[in-house]
Amino acid sequence: ELEIPYQLIRYDRDPQTRLAPKEYKELHPTGTAPVIVDDNVKPDNPNFADYLFWYHFANGTMMPAFLVDLVVKLLAGNTENSNAIVETLQQRAYRAMDLAERRLGTNDYFAGNEFTAADIMIIFPLPTMR
Numbered sequence: 130e131l132e133i134p135y136q137l138i139r140y141d142r143d144p145q146t147r148l149a150p151k152e153y154k155e156l157h158p159t160g161t162a163p164v165i166v167d168d169n170v171k172p173d174n175p176n177f178a179d180y181l182f183w184y185h186f187a188n189g190t191m192m193p194a195f196l197v198d199l200v201v202k203l204l205a206g207n208t209e210n211s212n213a214i215v216e217t218l219q220q221r222a223y224r225a226m227d228l229a230e231r232r233l234g235t236n237d238y239f240a241g242n243e244f245t246a247a248d249i250m251i252i253f254p255l256p257t258m259r
Contacts, residue, residue, distance in 0.1 A: 158224065158231075159225060180241070180246075184240070187247075188254075190225055192254045194221035194225045195222050195225070197222070198218070198221070201219055202219075
C-alpha cells in the first residue's frame, strides 16, 4: 500500500522443538516473531527503535510468557518431573527476564538515556507476576 521496498526472510523452526533457529535468535534473543530490521529508523530520535521494542515487549512478550509460566506451574505442580513442553514454555519467561536484565546491565533505561513510557510498561509485569 505504501510502496515501501522490503525483504521478507523466512526461518524454519526446528521440527522437534518448534524453536527458532540460531540465525533467527541472532536477530531476536527470545526467538519470537516477527522481527523488523530497519537500518533507517524514523522518527529522528536515535533511540526510537529501542523505545518501540521495549514498550511493546512488556505486554507482547514478557506478560504472555509470565502468564504461561504461571498456568504451567498451576497445572504441572511439581516442575521437577516436567516434560520438554513444560520446560519450553517456562523458558520463555526466563528468556524475557534475561533479556531485560542484560539490557539494564548496559543501560540506565530501556530506551536510551532517559526515562520513557517503555520503562513504565516493562515495570508492570514484574510485580504483577511475582
